[in-house]
Amino acid sequence: MTVSIVVVSHSAKIADGAVELAAQMAPDVVILPAGGTDDGRIGTSLEKVLAALEAASGQAAGAGAEGTVVLTDLGSAVMTAESALEFLENPEGVLLADAPLVEGLVAAAVAAQGGADVQAVRKAAEGVGIPAGQPAPAAGGTDHLESPTSAAPDFTGDFELVNQAGMHARPAAKVAGGLASLDAEVTINGVDGASMTGLMTLGAGKGTVLHVEAWGADAEKAVEYVGGLVEAGFGEP
Amino acid sequence: MVLDANWAVKWLTLCAQAMAEHRVELIELDRAIGDSDHGENMDRGFQAVLAKLGESTPETPGAALKMTAMTLMSKVGGAAGPLYGTAFLRAATALGDSAEIDASAWAGALAAARDGIVARGKAESGDKTMVDAWTPAVDAARAAADGGSTDVLGVLVAAAEAAEAGAVATDPMVARKGRASYLGERSAGHRDPGAASSALILRAAVGAAA
Numbered sequence: 001m002t003v004s005i006v007v008v009s010h011s012a013k014i015a016d017g018a019v020e021l022a023a024q025m026a027p028d029v030v031i032l033p034a035g036g037t038d039d040g041r042i043g044t045s046l047e048k049v050l051a052a053l054e055a056a057s058g059q060a061a062g063a064g065a066e067g068t069v070v071l072t073d074l075g076s077a078v079m080t081a082e083s084a085l086e087f088l089e090n091p092e093g094v095l096l097a098d099a100p101l102v103e104g105l106v107a108a109a110v111a112a113q114g115g116a117d118v119q120a121v122r123k124a125a126e127g128v129g130i131p132a133g134q135p136a137p138a139a140g141g142t143d144h145l146e147s148p149t150s151a152a153p154d155f156t157g158d159f160e161l162v163n164q165a166g167m168h169a170r171p172a173a174k175v176a177g178g179l180a181s182l183d184a185e186v187t188i189n190g191v192d193g194a195s196m197t198g199l200m201t202l203g204a205g206k207g208t209v210l211h212v213e214a215w216g217a218d219a220e221k222a223v224e225y226v227g228g229l230v231e232a233g234f235g236e237p
Numbered sequence: 238m239v240l241d242a243n244w245a246v247k248w249l250t251l252c253a254q255a256m257a258e259h260r261v262e263l264i265e266l267d268r269a270i271g272d273s274d275h276g277e278n279m280d281r282g283f284q285a286v287l288a289k290l291g292e293s294t295p296e297t298p299g300a301a302l303k304m305t306a307m308t309l310m311s312k313v314g315g316a317a318g319p320l321y322g323t324a325f326l327r328a329a330t331a332l333g334d335s336a337e338i339d340a341s342a343w344a345g346a347l348a349a350a351r352d353g354i355v356a357r358g359k360a361e362s363g364d365k366t367m368v369d370a371w372t373p374a375v376d377a378a379r380a381a382a383d384g385g386s387t388d389v390l391g392v393l394v395a396a397a398e399a400a401e402a403g404a405v406a407t408d409p410m411v412a413r414k415g416r417a418s419y420l421g422e423r424s425a426g427h428r429d430p431g432a433a434s435s436a437l438i439l440r441a442a443v444g445a446a447a
Binding site: 044080 | 278307310311312313314315316318319320322323326357358415
């Protein structure tokens with residue numbers, strides 16, 4: 001099983017729609033909406049959030065990555081999500097992500113689909129708020145990594161995009177999702193490789209050469225992973 | 238006297254009455270500097286608390302406050318839900334399973350409630366929020382309890398009076414938190430709705446003990 005995700009929004013429609021969008025990119029991830037109040041108004045509900053968190057941890061129980069990442073929209077959704085953690089018996093595996101709801105959710109869902117752990121899923125969500133060209137903040141306790149901007153990369157590779165559509169959403173999701181689960185900091189043409197939206201901002205079409213630089217224990221694996229996907233055209237024509 | 242479960246039930250019932258009575262006033266305050274839903278939301282939240290009290294009678298003050306926390310967080314909808322919910326929850330935790338609350342314990346519970354609001358909303362004194370009613374109330378309650386007054390009614394009255402004065406003192410403030418902060422200088426000259434509803438809640442606590 002993968003890390004599960006709960007979406008807390010003031011609007012049931014926003015929560016449902018965001019879940020629908022993310023599920024397209026991450027069919028195996030449990031993503032549950034908690035939008036609106038109990039009686040269908042605009043607002044947030046502790047009961048809805050608690051029910052979603054319990055359902056998420058229940059459905060996601062099993063072997064593999066565990067935990068739940070919570071995405072929220074405006075102010076009081078954050079407060080309701082924080083309050084929900086006070087009511088949980090085991091809040092340890094539940095992390096709140098400080099990220100834009102839609103972009104953060106899609107990035108988190110893709111990372112979860114790729115098998116990333118709960119810290120990496122949150123990091124993927126929070127990474128979307130960072131301007132292109134800067135690496136995402138390291139998840140807690142991984143500051144042993146050299147900063148990609150100051151030290152020479154441990155591994156590099158150059159790969160030419162061969163598929164017709166180039167680096168569009170689905171390939172970006174595959175690249176970012178896989179990299180999020182590796183112990184490596186990766187940049188691709190200067191943007192964070194674990195950030196789906198960062199990769200999409202490259203606007204890289206067919207024939208573009210991707211320069212991959214990687215730091216960390218899984219640096220070699222990371223470069224091979226990107227190379228494999230690019231050379232196979234992401235399984236697309 | 239001491240405060241018991243009967244007092245807590247009466248307090249919450251009077252809170253619901255106060256929110257219903259002042260619903261329009263709170264809406265008007267919120268219309269000036271917010272999104273005009275505070276009176277509606279607080280009324281709905283405490284009506285839901287009343288309904289819960291009709292279903293079962295809490296055995297301790299702490300149990301009554303915890304039920305209130307859960308209900309407000311689920312029914313209020315706006316930012317007041319998690320803020321008041323956290324306040325009632327932290328107060329309930331501070332009181333634990335005690336069947337009776339004395340002056341010092343109540344002062345402690347109020348401080349825990351205020352700390353919960355600050356932790357959740359990240360507001361400080363002077364930001365023109367409910368904290369500006371709660372902090373003077375906490376200080377006044379602690380002073381009354383420490384002043385050798387074992388009279389819990391005196392603590393309740395001190396807290397209510399300080400909260401009311403604190404709410405009035407938000408009138409000239411420029412909001413730095415919440416929706417009103419978007420208005421900047423234009424938020425001055427209006428009372429903060431959250432501070433006003435906080436004063437109503439702490440005044441109801443006096444009525445329940447009288």
